[in-house]
Amino acid sequence: DQQVKQNSPSLSVQEGRISILNCDYTNSMFDYFLWYKKYPAEGPTFLISISSIKDKNEDGRFTVFLNKSAKHLSLHIVPSQPGDSAVYFCAANYDGQNFVFGPGTRLSVLP
Amino acid sequence: NAGVMQNPRHLVRRRGQEARLRCSPMKGHSHVYWYRQLPEEGLKFMVYLQKENIIDESGMPKERFSAEFPKEGPSILRIQQVVRGDSAAYFCASSPRQGRNTEAFFGQGTRLTVV
Numbered sequence: 001d002q003q004v005k006q007n008s009p010s011l012s013v014q015e016g017r018i019s020i021l022n023c024d025y026t027n028s029m030f031d032y033f034l035w036y037k038k039y040p041a042e043g044p045t046f047l048i049s050i051s052s053i054k055d056k057n058e059d060g061r062f063t064v065f066l067n068k069s070a071k072h073l074s075l076h077i078v079p080s081q082p083g084d085s086a087v088y089f090c091a092a093n094y095d096g097q098n099f100v101f102g103p104g105t106r107l108s109v110l111p
Numbered sequence: 112n113a114g115v116m117q118n119p120r121h122l123v124r125r126r127g128q129e130a131r132l133r134c135s136p137m138k139g140h141s142h143v144y145w146y147r148q149l150p151e152e153g154l155k156f157m158v159y160l161q162k163e164n165i166i167d168e169s170g171m172p173k174e175r176f177s178a179e180f181p182k183e184g185p186s187i188l189r190i191q192q193v194v195r196g197d198s199a200a201y202f203c204a205s206s207p208r209q210g211r212n213t214e215a216f217f218g219q220g221t222r223l224t225v226v
Contacts, residue, residue, distance in 0.1 A: 034214060034215075041220075042220070043117075043217035043218050044154070044204075044217045045217070046214050046215070046216060046217075089154060093213075096166075098144055098159040098170075099156070099204070100156065101146070101154040101155075101156070102153060103152065
């Protein structure tokens, strides 16, 4: 049973536009959420996180939104750049537990 | 990302051999996580260790796989009698502490190929 879901395996966006990546979770114990970016043949790189006490966290072009009642979070990238093309993983955890990852969404930013 | 060191980057083993994957966490980090990524799949949790202790090994196959994180030295993921299905990328991550609001930082991974 997948506790963290990313229902879109892939997403294509035009350069300069907004990219929106979605993530849903089922475990109501999760209280910390993270987004990672992964290029081929490299390890995942931490991007941005959000605690369950917040509903938004922003860092430059990246903003994460959390809707606890819907058990849903999203990552917005604006403006999207070709270098953002990668696989994006959503992850979640709670106190003392391991990080549970979603299956990933492959983002392609077209020039 | 470069702070977590994994070696080797690539490992080729024949069926039946043993594979040893090493992970040195970032300086000051005492928590280590191992994940496996099969081709075209996401990151699957295997094991979570703290120095000299296994905290959670619920994602580890019951046979042939073991992990340790000794007081001195790197964390080791050991796969005995490898089979073709073990071919995957194995990623190690570390975090500075247990508890809330902690990020994990990943190494570059070890790509195991079983021939």
